[in-house]
Amino acid sequence: MTVKKTLRLNPQDNVVVATADLPTGTPIEGDVVAVARVPRSHKVATRPITKGEPIRKFGQIIGFASTDIIPGEWVHEKNVTMGEDFERDYAFAAEARPKEILLPGETPAFFEGFRRADGRSGTRNFIGILSSVNCSATAVDYIAEEINRSGILDDYPDIDGIVALPHSQGCGMAGKGEAFDVLSRTQWGYASHPNFAATLLVGLGCEVFQIPRMKETYQIAEGEHFQSLTIQETGGTRKAVEAGVAKIKEMLPFVARSRREPISASELSLALQCGGSDGYSGLTANPALGVAADMLVRQGGTAILSETPEIYGAEHLLTRRAESVEVGQKIVDLIAWWDEYTTRNGGEMNNNPSPGNKAGGLTTILEKSLGAVAKGGNSTLRGVYRYAERIDRKGFVYMDTPGYDPVAATGQVAGGANILCFTTGRGSAYGGKPVPSIKLATNNELYARMTEDMDINCGDVIDGVSLEDKGREIFNVILDVASGKKSKSELLGYGRHEFVPWQIGAVM
């Protein structure tokens, strides 16, 4: 028995990836053999590709043949060009397809979740305690601790717990503009998240981020779902904690009335994340997650791709897949915003493959970015959202976020994600609350070394497990975790410090 030494990322591709150094004559696929040495993790042609024809990897265009290429030939800089026409042409919606539907043999999937009054569905039944400002961060921690210490939650087995969400912002900032709006959307996105049956918002009192203003902006009425208080009005820290604990205790019977029930997978909103990528990310975990994302989209669910610095310069990948010019243009607009954002902060965006990337087999910026974009699958792009904006479209969508894991995930969760998959090659330990995070190792060595933090090993894709099988495995774990099975980071108790709203503006 011979171990397969190449990896096919998509049936439409005209290249496969070498999973080991391939000497001349190594069998590739069918009759194709390597016509010259192909280094590990580089591409080899499986069909004749004539000059000017697209090179397809992940089913998507990563460049064009700069000369005729024969089957079995190493495909890299010497015979691939980005294509100047391509670079200039966003080809808005050129590859848009009709609404995704179940494939023959696929059946509707369900999870056990919580239906909320606003029509959305939760995967957890938490009570949230938010702070309007860092000045009340310690108080929200104390309220949660006091409830936990009291033992009262033992009487409410249908409540998943109390989640305190301290953060660093809320004052020393302008009271209007982009930075304020981002914080405002994030706070409201969490306060109204379907994984919270109810939330308590605790302020100091004199901060820039005023609770009464937030209530007015989002038309929030205090009641069973939402309560607030400030330390200054209550008369200090101890009294505020006491008042907060009393408010939470009043919420418990209401929150405990929520019970899990079968809900269509179309109600799942999957945040796609990666952090600590390695050379395997684009070959194993990311494309396998892409398979799962496509499955979810066919079920009518939502898959949210983010991390704009990783698509920068390769926005053509998404503009082509946009369902309309309008949706595609939003991608172009946010790329322009990032140029301005990094320039004004004295930096610059650069996502081009480095010499190390090229040595590792990444030929073009499109190919490099596809390593990350692959986790979004191949579905048509249905919407583009600002950071922490409420996501109101089903299907594959994009949310603008930084690449930095806690900040990116915070935006996606604020937008309504109720499940999160996180691929990692170096070994991220990320976990957030109130949304469970499923962590996918890109390689066997990492999985073995950090098994207690990793939910799924995608390293075996290199050993021959198909991306389709791995994608199905991920999809099933998504349903299990959405239904209440604890992810590794939940078992470890993560989620105390991972609420990190994007701080865009000046700290004053």
Add this chain to the structure above:
Amino acid sequence: MTVKKTLRLNPQDNVVVATADLPTGTPIEGDVVAVARVPRSHKVATRPITKGEPIRKFGQIIGFASTDIIPGEWVHEKNVTMGEDFERDYAFAAEARPKEILLPGETPAFFEGFRRADGRSGTRNFIGILSSVNCSATAVDYIAEEINRSGILDDYPDIDGIVALPHSQGCGMAGKGEAFDVLSRTQWGYASHPNFAATLLVGLGCEVFQIPRMKETYQIAEGEHFQSLTIQETGGTRKAVEAGVAKIKEMLPFVARSRREPISASELSLALQCGGSDGYSGLTANPALGVAADMLVRQGGTAILSETPEIYGAEHLLTRRAESVEVGQKIVDLIAWWDEYTTRNGGEMNNNPSPGNKAGGLTTILEKSLGAVAKGGNSTLRGVYRYAERIDRKGFVYMDTPGYDPVAATGQVAGGANILCFTTGRGSAYGGKPVPSIKLATNNELYARMTEDMDINCGDVIDGVSLEDKGREIFNVILDVASGKKSKSELLGYGRHEFVPWQIGAVM
């Protein structure tokens, strides 16, 4: 007996402040009576002031008479100008004085502190656990909790505890430049702080803020004082926590060898802070704290003024007091930096008195800023420091920080402050670790309402307690708290979330 209805802020002043509405004829000082009605919190002349002569409040110039003013006259916009010549002239070092020395009758003061190997002195004997990145924030919390839960600290009564310092940064940022340097200085300032006998730095492994690089930058050798580990190298969260707990346990005997001993007050470095100011801040708590700061400076100690947005436009207050042109120029330079910083972030600096400020008796930008600057006293400015830079001069110094309380205090502590005084009118609940915070209420009502959070009531200055007496009270509390007496925020347990390094750059 008549209650005094005016407040003299400095013996040199030619005005006093009305603490109540003063009808015509109200006795002011000596023979002086109000020649017309003076509204509460406004200024009244106590001496003849000829046109062009400076108006002095807090002993400092707040403007110039635009017409001759007679004793008992209301001093406000109609008879005060900023003086264009003054505005254009920084008058570097015009009011510099020789090194401050003890006054007749003053004796050297001491506190009970911890002498450290690097020659500095601590006011607490903590072990610190820092995270290099948000990805290891939860791990540092767990290490601290596990040590606390184990009960092992019961065997070490000379150790004040374990302080975990999670934060939100460390990755998704440029690996060089201003933002990186600020984080780097802050981390090292805490890791080497004299209130920590030893510190453990925990990373994830693949973050931008690399531990090996920090060790190289600051020439840190691992040993009894400093240890590090990463989650990725250790094999995941649980093992990293286990390894961290083991390292802390090894540190305990070394840390417990530190004992309090009498140390000169010249080793105290006092961070001056205000947050949630009100109309009383500039009349009671701030000038009283200024008296205490001057006392400390005469003892050979250090007093650190900060919060640049509050001196913006009134930098003349500090340039005149600078000990040299070079020191004064640094103030001017950082004002220019703030212009650039806020402009690039789409905002602007504006510290001018608002209509509400003017109605409240604040006539000029100098006077408004002096309300905050007053807490720095009247000593000569000996040095100007960047955010989180190690403070290496004694006397009155300035550190550039935002006004936002947790960020400002984090910079001062990183610079080496070992005691902090925080004035508040609205009622801040701030408390940080490892440096104790003493909170000063500006008014009686606040002190009564939030007594459990307030260490000192300065509201009684309005009732007739002199600023000198109040300043002495503050100075004595500083010595007590520096010697181990717990401040209110320490009793409440603050310090879990208040380590907030200034995030200056783009999040990517």
